[in-house]
Amino acid sequence: MSDTKRSTWGSSATFILAAIGSAVGLGNAWRFPNLAAKHGGGAFLLVYLLAMLIIGIPLLMMEISIGRKMRSGAPGALKGLNKKFEPIGWAATSNAFVIVTYYAVVFAWVIMMAVFSFKFVNMTGDNAAASSLWSTLIKTTGTIKGFGTFSAPVLICLLAAWGLIYYCIRNGTKSVGKIIKYLVFLPVICLAFMAIKGVTMPGALEGIKTFFIPDFSALSDPMLWVDAVGQVFYSMSVMMAIMIAYGSFLDDKSNIARDGFIIAFSDLAVSLLSGIVMFTTMYGTNLQDMLAKKSGVGLAFGVYPTAIVNLSGSGVFNAIFAFVFYFCLCTLAIDSAFSLVEGISTAFSDKFGTNKKKTTIMICTIAGIISIIYATGGGLAVLDIVDNWCNSFTLILIGVIETIAIGWFCKSKFIVDEINLNTKKIKMPKLWFDITVKAVAPISLTVLFVWNIVDLFKNKGGIYGAADGYNLLSNVLAGWLIFGLCMISGFIIPLFAKKIKSKANKSDEQ
Ligand code: PHE
Secondary structure, three states: OOOOOOOOOOOHHHHHHHHHHHHOOHHHHHHHHHHHHHOOOHHHHHHHHHHHHHHHHHHHHHHHHHHHHHOOOHHHHHHHHOHHHHHHHHHHHHHHHHHHHHHHHHHHHHHHHHHHHHHHHHOOOOHHHHHHHHHHHOOOOOOOOOOOOEOHHHHHHHHHHHHHHHHHHOOOHHHHHHHHHHHHHHHHHHHHHHHHHHHOOOOHHHHHHHHHOOOHHHHHOHHHHHHHHHHHHHHOOOOOOHHHHHHHOOOOOOOHHHHHHHHHHHHHHHHHHHHHHHHHHHHHOOOHHHHHHOOOHHHHHHHHHHHHHOOOOOHHHHHHHHHHHHHHHHHHHHHHHHHHHHHHHHHHHHHHOOOHHHHHHHHHHHHHHHHHHHHEOOHHHHHHHHHHHHHHHHHHHHHHHHHHHHHHHOOHHHHHHHHOOOOOOOOOOHHHHHHHHHHHHHHHHHHHHHHHHHHHHHHHOOOOOHHHOOOHHHHHHHHHHHHHHHHHHHHHHHHHHHHHHHHHHHHHHO
16 A cells, blocks of 8 residues: 555544544443443443553554554554454454444434434323334334335435445545544533433432442452453444554554543543433433343333433423434444444555545445345344344454454564654553553453353353344354354455456456
């Protein structure tokens, strides 16, 4: 990849905002508060903070610095470190591709809920209607059956979602730079508005106390540690080909050590704000038990609407609140979604030398077509399985391999020097970096991976979601197969590129 034509962020603020935009997403809004509630609030917060400082921050800086040094997307940058590392970058890129196919659908659901928020006007106090609004709209069968039926609102919103994603990244860093300033601050304003309503509700104080005051006995639950480390990875968008690509558009004057801290702490701040919103509204509407029980999408689309219709006696106020909430989720989701596409298209255009814009169109189109699967009656079940595998297995295994490769088979001094290149005050200490990348990260990720596998086989009989009616075949197809394909894609894609190149060379000679 020639250096001369590579676009840059224009200013360090643009880069910081784009990276924050990627990190801050739906995961902050409901995954974080949900996990915190599951593990008794404050104790989870404490471990999360620890994991972010010890593991998250050094890895985030590591990825950004590799990108800047090598001036290439994830596969090319890792190849630059060591020829044998290229497949790791492709595995991460493939996993990002799988994730964006369903992340776009969750984004579409959020758009749909914002559009349909007027329905909350007539639902005051009606818990049953509120909690089933989303499942009725998406026409889910709740099982892996039902691929013949579609939900028109979801399809329309999905088209809108892809259109918006493409619109934001159509000109790479330039168009991202223009739009990102709004996308990062809007959700914070919306969340602040909701937090004000939340803390003024009776019972809210109890929620705040639970969220912030640690119950130290909860620390003995290993699941708390597993969930906290997993959330740090997910939330900081590391090991997903994104931060390397974003780093590759940085200029040499940028201060990675300082920027890394700003990105990490901003991500944490939004998680805390979301936590305050969730805990106060759930305690304020006396639905706190649901916050801990339901997980993932069920919380945002099933439980939160119930809280909304109990917010006040005024249907109009509740509907406005609902609109603000879902609009806020839209702004949170979009920059995470397009960062995934940007990571993928950077990887491909760097490797194949293709035009960036055309590559982006191709990726959006292919991923867009695949994402239609999730708009069918059986889509929710498939999404649940794919999401579980991508984040519990593929992402974690890539993390193990990437940290071992870089920690043990690269000179860490050169990466730490790159991180600290332009910084005087805030530095990443080499010892901290070494301990994390060589030991803490690979060990904790391996434990996480093994834990998830053991949990799958021991507690779930080898079938994820058996209780929800998912069978072995769907686990094999949407789980193991995709996991396997992502891992081997690292070897297949470079071979493919080699073939294309030799063909092109041959035709040049003729
Ligand atoms: N970090 C994002 C969040 O917290 C999630 C995300 C996942 C973003 C994958 C990009 C890629 O929601």
